[in-house]
Amino acid sequence: MKVTMLGTAAALPDPDRGHSSILVTVDDEQHYLLDCGAGATRQMLRAHVDPADVNVVLFTHLHFDHIADFPFFALSSWICNRESKPIVLGPPKTEHFINSLFEGGAFDTDIVARAQFPGRGATMEMIRPDVRTVRPGLVYEDDYVKIFADYVNHIPQEICECFAYRVESKLDGKSVVFSGDTSPLDSMVEFAKDADLLIHECTFPQEALDYREEIGIGTASHTSPGELGKIATKANVKNLVATHFSTFDTTNPVVKKFVGMHMPIEMVGPGLIDSIVRDIRKHYDGSLRMAHDLMRIDV
Numbered sequence: 185m186k187v188t189m190l191g192t193a194a195a196l197p198d199p200d201r202g203h204s205s206i207l208v209t210v211d212d213e214q215h216y217l218l219d220c221g222a223g224a225t226r227q228m229l230r231a232h233v234d235p236a237d238v239n240v241v242l243f244t245h246l247h248f249d250h251i252a253d254f255p256f257f258a259l260s261s262w263i264c265n266r267e268s269k270p271i272v273l274g275p276p277k278t279e280h281f282i283n284s285l286f287e288g289g290a291f292d293t294d295i296v297a298r299a300q301f302p303g304r305g306a307t308m309e310m311i312r313p314d315v316r317t318v319r320p321g322l323v324y325e326d327d328y329v330k331i332f333a334d335y336v337n338h339i340p341q342e343i344c345e346c347f348a349y350r351v352e353s354k355l356d357g358k359s360v361v362f363s364g365d366t367s368p369l370d371s372m373v374e375f376a377k378d379a380d381l382l383i384h385e386c387t388f389p390q391e392a393l394d395y396r397e398e399i400g401i402g403t404a405s406h407t408s409p410g411e412l413g414k415i416a417t418k419a420n421v422k423n424l425v426a427t428h429f430s431t432f433d434t435t436n437p438v439v440k441k442f443v444g445m446h447m448p449i450e451m452v453g454p455g456l457i458d459s460i461v462r463d464i465r466k467h468y469d470g471s472l473r474m475a476h477d478l479m480r481i482d483v
């Protein structure tokens with residue numbers, strides 16, 4: 185399996201990172217897209233992957249930093265001659281999200297206009313995604329992979345169920361687990377057990393979490409570096425990649441202003457990536473990398 189980190193940021197706009205999106209590729213040409221945050225389609229092109237060849241998309245949850253590129257992905261691959269409709273798996277409200285986008289939805293005018301051309305009008309099926317609601321357990325299987333889902337804890341369930349995914353290759357038995365956004369969970373230890381690669385969110389360094397707790401901003405919905413180290417060790421994963429970084433390492437003056445809502449502005453800077461590594465290392469001594477956009481990992 186090959187993993188390409190298309191986007192590695194959390195929700196704040198970041199000039200150096202796209203929003204959450206990971207491409208898992210099996211047998212060189214079977215693609216599985218985990219989340220489709222802003223910038224995902226453009227990053228596929230930069231990774232020399234044709235978006236029209238990506239046919240299975242899984243949403244971990246419906247925060248915009250995990251789904252906002254989907255209309256661009258679907259519409260642009262439609263006009264680039266997509267040959268099969270995308271299968272989209274996600275929480276129960278995924279169907280509502282998809283139905284609000286295309287015919288009769290936000291992009292209806294665009295679709296009606298383009299469909300005037302006979303060639304485009306004949307391919308309308310390509311922008312009618314096959315939407316499937318995810319429940320914990322086996323959620324997708326084809327000749328190449330089995331994909332499993334498990335609940336994680338991030339948004340209240342009545343607003344949006346949130347999921348982690350485990351992709352297992354049928355060709356060589358290798359496994360990749362993506363946590364989505366979540367607080368630290370014992371169930372993740374079981375779900376990621378012995379995985380060849382765990383890609384886990386690590387949104388804030390400990391310094392920011394301490395500050396957020398002190399001033400009363402919610403901290404419960406993400407995983408601290410120290411807790412991530414404990415999970416990786418208990419799950420006995422072979423490789424760990426931390427991702428979903430909340431721009432705390434920026435030197436950009438505009439972005440610093442945004443991050444200043446979450447931590448003291450004088451704390452913000454590249455040194456905080458080292459702080460994350462130090463805190464993970466207190467509990468985990470295996471293979472560890474900090475994600476960056478277009479990072480390629482061969483599993």
Ligand SMILES: [Zn+2]
Binds near residue numbers: 195247249
């Ligand atoms: Zn997120």
Ligand SMILES: [Zn+2]
Binds near residue numbers: 245
């Ligand atoms: Zn989220």
